[in-house]
Amino acid sequence: MTNIQLIATDLDGTFLADDKTFDKALFKVVLERLKAKNIGFVIATGVHQERIEMLLADFLHAGLFYVTNNGARVIAPNGEVLYNQAIPWSVLAQIQTLITAFEPKPDQGLVYSTDDTAYIPRSFSHLATDDRLKYFKKVILFDDVSEIVMPIFKVTMNWIDFDESKLYAAAKQALGHQVHVTETGTGAIDIVPAGVNKAVGLKVLADNLGIQLSQVAAFGDGGNDIEMLTQVGYPYIMPNTKLSGDFLPVVADNNHAGVLRTILTILDKSSVS
Template structure:
């Protein structure tokens, strides 16, 4: 294969556990990728504002984005290739299901735009505080009909709860009306049906006339699985929860595993 595009997940993959990364090494890698005309893509479950905060020193670089677990795809020139929000009818279904579910998400529940966290009025603000630093705005609502902005995902998490039970119950309730996946940050996302990182990455690659067989991807969790299966050179992190016949990065997320592996792949001296 001829490497033409590299994509990486963030949490547990590119970012260290403290949500930082080796900025000097990243800048060096970006320079070499640019020289070799290889596209670099952030493919993540998180929203754009969180990326803007984490990568504030790199927003002028040539970065592509597959965000919200594939619900939004943006080229490095700012072109929005895909934007698929949850419909109002689906949001009503989600709100009804969560309001009547046996175990409320006691560690947080957020309805997300690209920069705003919408919090149900019957959910404790305290349980959501860790999300606030990654949004420009935080707003409360009682009914989803009050929300007039596009909601790309609904994120929820619990303390001491069998999340596999939630997967089973939610999939039985929604059937194929939504896609339910991990976030990569210890929570669960509900996104529009047929939305995932692989589909988003294919749209991006197609826009550059790049075949997925010439794409490298890095991931560590369940929401990376479709992407890893789709590309020509998939890499999982050494301590990844995702399983499959994938290559393994040279080291873990706390030791610049993604960047070191990219260096090896493109022969940076």
């Protein structure tokens, strides 16, 4: 018998279909049933708040919790920021030095992100296409990180056909334990503040709600979900992922509303139904 009090889901490759859509009618049904049982719902993602609000525009007043930027920000349904961890300015300078020296350069883009603004090095401006930056309110070009005036929650870079382990090794050597490097779930790599991950964000929420992580269910599919999946009591993994471990299966993949259908199954078969 389950005692789930909070359900969290990753977005890309998990909650969202490959075309970045989801079954809105089914989501509404799920949220109504969760509300009736006083079970919270969390979007736990590597992306920033502005992108989430565009994707979930019809559900901004549905009482959702948010763990964004791979755990760097935690936001309550009323908009209160429960946790906020930006990359220190001195570390941003070291990240810039690392990327400047690293080869090959990110050939698909480099972005220093706030919750709604993309800061992009001028040397990467040719990659700042409308399609890639449509989820940011503002795009600001810069020559040096000293010009950045807003807190940066993550630095995202992307390559085609790249061995991620090379950047992990270089970042560890150059930055040590000052940052956490993780995949985004969308084929890119994020550098976030040290000690930040989705599990940390969920722990903030659990403490705020007076529950334990053992009472949390989470859905994920990628490397940036590992900490979250290994810390919660009910870890669900999407099919056809590279992750392995003692995880629970979902009833369908992300293109067939696997997360939402699994939640309904949980509600139907457990003590929370």
